[in-house]
Amino acid sequence: MADNDNDRLLDHSYDGIQEYDNPLPTWWKLIFYATIIVVPIYMWDPMGIGVGPGKAQAYQQELAAFNAAHPKAAAVYTDDQIAAFAKDPAKVEAGKAVWTAYCVACHRPDGGGQIGPNLTDDFWIHGGKPTEIMKTVVDGVLAKGMPNWGKVLKQDQVEGAVAYVQTLHGTNPANPKEPQGTKYPADSAAAPAAAAPAAVAEPAKKGN
Ligand code: HEC
Incomplete structure (x- = not known):
């Protein structure tokens, strides 16, 4: 035993203190190596176990960031809103700027329609309810040439554009495109909460 111990005494000596070669036990080293292997997995954080926010929370954060950057689907608004x-x-006012920048090429500055349909009349291909207008603007009708503005515009820009489109209703511009689609009650865009039957009976006009 003594010889053995001498063998394991290392050669150098500092101020009379010698170093003893005392390797760590294998079980200890195995745990140590295991922690090294775990590090990348831990950092990648597959199950939200690490220092990061965890999967569920990370998803919520991403979702919030996405929602901030992209217009909400029309479904989150009510017609009244x-x-x-x-x-x-x-x-x-903000919507008019969006309209002028992005929409006039196809819908004409006065909304009378050109490539896109007339947005001032009572007839809507995709529905004239505020939520339906919002949905058409956000999702577009790609097959028919209406871009999906939800991919391009920010949420407040979409809200503005839809606000402005609603103000176009009933403005009767010169040389409008012929009506397309189905009629939606005349005063619906301005006051969708109004009772539908009464609105249908009213002539197509709106003061705004
Ligand atoms: C590249 C041409 C183009 C541009 C730019 C464009 N639209 Fe359109 N839009 C269309 C076409 C074409 C349709 C009709 C789609 C169809 O026939 O289904 C349409 C339909 C619509 C409708 C639905 C009309 C209905 O009868 O249901 C709304 C609302 C609308 N556009 C709003 C906008 C707004 C707001 C913008 C700007 C942010 C815009 N559009 C920009 C081509 C365009």
């Missing part, structure tokens, strides 16, 4: 956008001067 979207109709209210058209009554908000700041939104309509």
